[in-house]
Amino acid sequence: MNNKTFYNEILTEHNRFPAHKHPIENPDFSMVGVNPSCGDDIVLNLKVKDGIITDGSYEGSGCAVSQASADIMLDLVIGRSIDEAKHLADIFMRMIKDSITDEELEELEEAAALQDISHMPSRVKCAVLGWRTMNEIFDDSEEE
Amino acid sequence: MTLNDKKVKELFPILSGNIVYLDSAATAQKPKCVLDAITDFYLHKNANPMRGLYDLSITATDDYELSRKACARFIGAADACEIIFTRNATESLNLAADCIGATLTPDDEILVATSEHHSNFLPWKKACERSGASIRFLDCMPDGIMTPEMLKAALTPKTKLFSVAQISNVFGRINPVEEYAKICHENGTLICIDASQSVPHIAVDVRKIDADFLAFSGHKLYGPMGIGVLYGKKKLLKKLPPFLRGGEMIDYVSKERIIFADLPHKYEAGTVSAADAAGLRAAIEFVEGIGFDEIEKRELHLTELAMEGMKKIPHVRLLGGYTPGEHNGILTFTIDDVHPHDIAAMFAAENVCIRAGHHCAQPLHLLLGIPSTVRASIAFYNTDEDIEKFLSVLATIRSQMGYE
Numbered sequence: 001m002n003n004k005t006f007y008n009e010i011l012t013e014h015n016r017f018p019a020h021k022h023p024i025e026n027p028d029f030s031m032v033g034v035n036p037s038c039g040d041d042i043v044l045n046l047k048v049k050d051g052i053i054t055d056g057s058y059e060g061s062g063c064a065v066s067q068a069s070a071d072i073m074l075d076l077v078i079g080r081s082i083d084e085a086k087h088l089a090d091i092f093m094r095m096i097k098d099s100i101t102d103e104e105l106e107e108l109e110e111a112a113a114l115q116d117i118s119h120m121p122s123r124v125k126c127a128v129l130g131w132r133t134m135n136e137i138f139d140d141s142e143e144e
Numbered sequence: 145m146t147l148n149d150k151k152v153k154e155l156f157p158i159l160s161g162n163i164v165y166l167d168s169a170a171t172a173q174k175p176k177c178v179l180d181a182i183t184d185f186y187l188h189k190n191a192n193p194m195r196g197l198y199d200l201s202i203t204a205t206d207d208y209e210l211s212r213k214a215c216a217r218f219i220g221a222a223d224a225c226e227i228i229f230t231r232n233a234t235e236s237l238n239l240a241a242d243c244i245g246a247t248l249t250p251d252d253e254i255l256v257a258t259s260e261h262h263s264n265f266l267p268w269k270k271a272c273e274r275s276g277a278s279i280r281f282l283d284c285m286p287d288g289i290m291t292p293e294m295l296k297a298a299l300t301p302k303t304k305l306f307s308v309a310q311i312s313n314v315f316g317r318i319n320p321v322e323e324y325a326k327i328c329h330e331n332g333t334l335i336c337i338d339a340s341q342s343v344p345h346i347a348v349d350v351r352k353i354d355a356d357f358l359a360f361s362g363h364k365l366y367g368p369m370g371i372g373v374l375y376g377k378k379k380l381l382k383k384l385p386p387f388l389r390g391g392e393m394i395d396y397v398s399k400e401r402i403i404f405a406d407l408p409h410k411y412e413a414g415t416v417s418a419a420d421a422a423g424l425r426a427a428i429e430f431v432e433g434i435g436f437d438e439i440e441k442r443e444l445h446l447t448e449l450a451m452e453g454m455k456k457i458p459h460v461r462l463l464g465g466y467t468p469g470e471h472n473g474i475l476t477f478t479i480d481d482v483h484p485h486d487i488a489a490m491f492a493a494e495n496v497c498i499r500a501g502h503h504c505a506q507p508l509h510l511l512l513g514i515p516s517t518v519r520a521s522i523a524f525y526n527t528d529e530d531i532e533k534f535l536s537v538l539a540t541i542r543s544q545m546g547y548e
Contacts, residue, residue, distance in 0.1 A: 007545060016481075016546050038516075039501070061515070063483035064483055065486070
């Protein structure tokens with residue numbers, strides 16, 4: 001039965017044992033992300049120094065897809081530059097909504113485990129919630 | 145008519161495949177006779193009802209009015225002119241709220257049950273906002289019970305109307321609307337009943353209830369989408385203002401003066417959906433042919449089967465009453481640690497259709513302190529096999545998510 005759904009082990013493990021679901025002290029950025037269709041409701045926190053994401057976390061609640069995706073995203077982007085994070089977010093969004101190359105899929109590491117969600121239009125919003133919220137943080141900080 | 149599992153599947157063409165449809169509280173599947181009635185209207189009777197002076201238009205008019213009579217008979221209305229055709233229960237409730245709203249003053253109150261579907265809350269809220277009247281809420285107990293005493297305590301001399309569902313779309317419990325009506329009327333309060341979830345499952349009699357308004361959708365009653373009914377007491381409808389304005393709801397119009405048409409046409413502006421009304425009539429005749437004794441018997445059996453199985457699966461928590469008779473086929477539940485949308489997605493992967501979310505009853509979910517739930521809703525066309533499939537998937541949900 002398992003192989004019929006996109007609830008693979010990577011997703012369920014990040015959902016049950018998230019590494020980044022906790023508050024952090026003095027984040028440089030905090031942004032609320034809401035997906036009304038599932039009732040997913042997260043706050044994404046980032047610490048940024050000299051253009052590098054030095055720490056990050058998320059809080060809130062939601063479905064396994066939204067929670068695991070945010071956790072995987074933070075695994076990927078902590079320690080990288082904002083430009084690299086933007087690049088990964090761009091690949092992730094294209095993976096979910098369109099298509100990407102095998103090389104790009106490799107760059108996404110564990111986030112590639114969410115690829116099958118592109119076939120589930122009702123769950124796309126859950127998968128991109130954390131990523132969309134991160135992009136909003138970057139967009140806002142550029143405007144300032 | 146006595147049904148068996150094979151026979152019901154034959155009556156509903158869409159169910160002949162592998163699909164397990166357990167979302168009938170959202171919309172019911174349609175028997176072939178309903179689809180045939182719609183086709184028959186467009187093939188043989190189509191003209192704009194009530195307008196043309198030629199035979200075909202008279203046929204269309206007669207057919208449309210026959211559907212109105214079928215609805216009146218079905219819910220025990222004294223007069224067919226008390227049946228207003230709308231698009232769905234939502235429009236019916238908007239119609240009732242808009243017309244009552246026009247008579248409200250800032251001194252008045254409207255009482256709404258907290259457990260209501262948004263469509264039986266938001267129209268009343270709008271009517272109150274426009275008139276300056278207050279909206280108040282009647283909370284149910286955690287298992288969905290609202291006793292007549294609770295209603296009595298909530299009414300005040302200012303309460304103009306109480307609006308409540310006969311069967312909640314979350315709990316499935318039958319509310320004692322007859323007793324509610326008596327209490328309301330003793331207080332000089334009108335009662336509006338959302339019968340969307342009740343008319344497909346139990347016999348409803350507006351005169352026995354003594355309802356002032358009663359609304360339902362055709363599509364939950366095995367009829368087509370796009371047709372609904374508002375029943376209103378004749379003396380009430382006669383004195384209330386019209387809702388939508390336009391063609392065929394008038395007797396006379398000049399630049400200065402309008403004389404509105406008599407009931408029910410006063411409330412049916414524009415070209416009506418006569419084909420969908422014919423489909424609804426076919427659905428009603430279909431239900432009458434089977435009989436509510438048979439429908440209730442099958443649905444109770446299936447609900448018992450489902451509840452027995454659900455009890456045996458750890459971490460599954462059912463909302464509402466403990467006995468199958470309190471559910472009318474509506475089984476709303478949660479599973480510890482698993483989000484309802486993930487549950488529904490895992491069911492979907494097995495071709496089992498269930499609903500997840502707040503079921504358009506967010507105030508109720510806030511009252512219960514649960515963000516969202518999963519709902520499996522049974523109709524008489526479901527089979528033992530459907531329930532067994534549902535239970536077999538249910539038993540795997542937590543392990544699919546890596547628990548135990």
